[in-house]
Amino acid sequence: MRVLAGKVAELPEGSQVAVEVSGVSVVVVNFEGQYYALRNNCSHKDYPLLGGDVSMGRISCEKHGAKFELSTGKAKVLPAVKAVQIYRTELDGDEVYVLPL
Numbered sequence: 001m002r003v004l005a006g007k008v009a010e011l012p013e014g015s016q017v018a019v020e021v022s023g024v025s026v027v028v029v030n031f032e033g034q035y036y037a038l039r040n041n042c043s044h045k046d047y048p049l050l051g052g053d054v055s056m057g058r059i060s061c062e063k064h065g066a067k068f069e070l071s072t073g074k075a076k077v078l079p080a081v082k083a084v085q086i087y088r089t090e091l092d093g094d095e096v097y098v099l100p101l
């Protein structure tokens with residue numbers, strides 16, 4: 001079941017928003033014109049990824065600096081070693097949706 005993340009106009013490049021997908025918080029990121037969605041929870045400790053710095057296709061956890069690849073959810077920088085769950089994004093007209101993979 002897909003969930004509306006927002007209108008394209010509300011999600012410009014560099015923006016982030018968190019939405020609930022089946023009771024799980026998911027962060028949606030517009031990075032270089034592509035939408036990515038990951039579980040909004042660092043795999044190191046219980047900390048949200050929303051608002052973390054995004055660069056080189058990775059989102060940082062602001063708590064201890066781990067970085068996760070937007071396209072795969074893989075942990076690329078310690079102290080996180082486990083991946084975070086990724087979700088699918090879908091563009092439908094001028095709306096962005098998130099759905100489980």
Ligand code: FES
Nearest residue numbers: 042044045061064
């Ligand atoms: S809680 Fe994210 S790096 Fe520690």
